[in-house]
Amino acid sequence: MQKTELRNYTRDELEAIVKKSGGNKADSFSLFECLYRQEIKDFKDIKGINLKVVKAIETNYSLNALKVCAKQESKKDKTQKLLLALADGKKTETVIIPSGHGYSACISSQAGCACGCAFCATGKIGFKRDLTVSEITGQYMAAKKASGGELNNIIFMGMGEPFLNFDNLIKSINILTDHKGFAFPQTKITISTCGIAPKIKALADSGLRVNLAVSIVAADTKLRNKLMPVNRKFPLPVVIEAVKYYNKITGKQVFFEYILFDGINDRAEDALTFYDLIKDTDCKVNLIVYNTVKDIKLKPPQDVKAKLFQKILVDKGIRTYQRREKGADISAACGQLAGEA
Numbered sequence: 001m002q003k004t005e006l007r008n009y010t011r012d013e014l015e016a017i018v019k020k021s022g023g024n025k026a027d028s029f030s031l032f033e034c035l036y037r038q039e040i041k042d043f044k045d046i047k048g049i050n051l052k053v054v055k056a057i058e059t060n061y062s063l064n065a066l067k068v069c070a071k072q073e074s075k076k077d078k079t080q081k082l083l084l085a086l087a088d089g090k091k092t093e094t095v096i097i098p099s100g101h102g103y104s105a106c107i108s109s110q111a112g113c114a115c116g117c118a119f120c121a122t123g124k125i126g127f128k129r130d131l132t133v134s135e136i137t138g139q140y141m142a143a144k145k146a147s148g149g150e151l152n153n154i155i156f157m158g159m160g161e162p163f164l165n166f167d168n169l170i171k172s173i174n175i176l177t178d179h180k181g182f183a184f185p186q187t188k189i190t191i192s193t194c195g196i197a198p199k200i201k202a203l204a205d206s207g208l209r210v211n212l213a214v215s216i217v218a219a220d221t222k223l224r225n226k227l228m229p230v231n232r233k234f235p236l237p238v239v240i241e242a243v244k245y246y247n248k249i250t251g252k253q254v255f256f257e258y259i260l261f262d263g264i265n266d267r268a269e270d271a272l273t274f275y276d277l278i279k280d281t282d283c284k285v286n287l288i289v290y291n292t293v294k295d296i297k298l299k300p301p302q303d304v305k306a307k308l309f310q311k312i313l314v315d316k317g318i319r320t321y322q323r324r325e326k327g328a329d330i331s332a333a334c335g336q337l338a339g340e341a
């Protein structure tokens with residue numbers, strides 16, 4: 001019988017497992033703390049629970065830490081990229097970015113991605129599979145270690161579209177934020193989506209109050225269809241309607257991300273079309289200067305154009321930041337992850 005990974009379960013689910021194995025609620029608290037406070041690697045390290053109960057759990061469940069099989073560090077900005085081996089031999093990547101007084105972890109939700117965005121290395125390799133809950137929270141544990149315990153932001157923006165692995169994403173966030181475990185603040189977690197509109201609404205209804213970032217990239221329908229094929233399934237008006245719903249239910253601002261490409265979407269009129277699209281939402285904008293990707297012909301914009309684009313939005317009253325991506329020299333920046341070190 002194939003054993004299931006014990007870190008795939010939330011605290012409530014663990015309680016049911018412990019009870020079925022002959023333990024009680026207090027045992028399930030102890031187990032949860034062992035898994036996420038002590039970060040134990042072996043069943044023999046479980047403390048505070050009757051040995052018979054531990055043995056019964058071990059019969060049906062496994063405890064495997066993710067293996068870091070390669071690590072690169074940027075010489076320019078100290079960004080680290082971890083290549084992680086999954087149990088079935090597939091790989092995923094996690095990026096640890098210095099930010100302010102600590103680090104941000106860019107965590108993957110899938111191996112590969114089915115969305116096929118024209119500018120993205122992950123999109124080029126296609127979809128392999130969804131990551132399990134333990135593979136998602138395991139990345140957090142690996143990133144925390146690599147950051148020397150100084151991790152203060154989590155961004156679901158690595159490989160894959162987080163909302164296409166919605167149930168595992170929500171479970172992972174529930175585990176990461178559980179006060180009996182890592183107690184990571186919801187306010188320091190951001191989910192970045194390419195615009196899976198129904199799941200934007202589902203996140204609003206989930207009761208979680210994390211941050212949401214929506215990647216727009218082009219406000220013109222024809223251009224967005226080309227750059228982000230997901231637009232054919234969830235067109236911009238549907239995405240904007242979902243964002244307004246998110247604003248209303250959560251009371252939170254949404255970040256719109258707009259990657260600038262030279263001569264494609266960086267003109268003044270593109271900025272005005274973008275403004276028209278988002279003007280009735282409660283939002284901030286992150287402008288991202290494109291990072292070149294091998295075998296993709298798109299280029300970063302001229303500096304002067306990026307500045308003008310930003311000025312147009314700022315003059316219209318939209319808080320707009322320009323993000324210079326870190327880790328580009330080790331292919332760890334936005335859109336560059338391809339599952340290889």
Ligand code: SF4
Nearest residue numbers: 113115117120123160
């Ligand atoms: S940008 Fe995100 S959603 Fe688009 S292909 Fe890349 S990983 Fe997938």
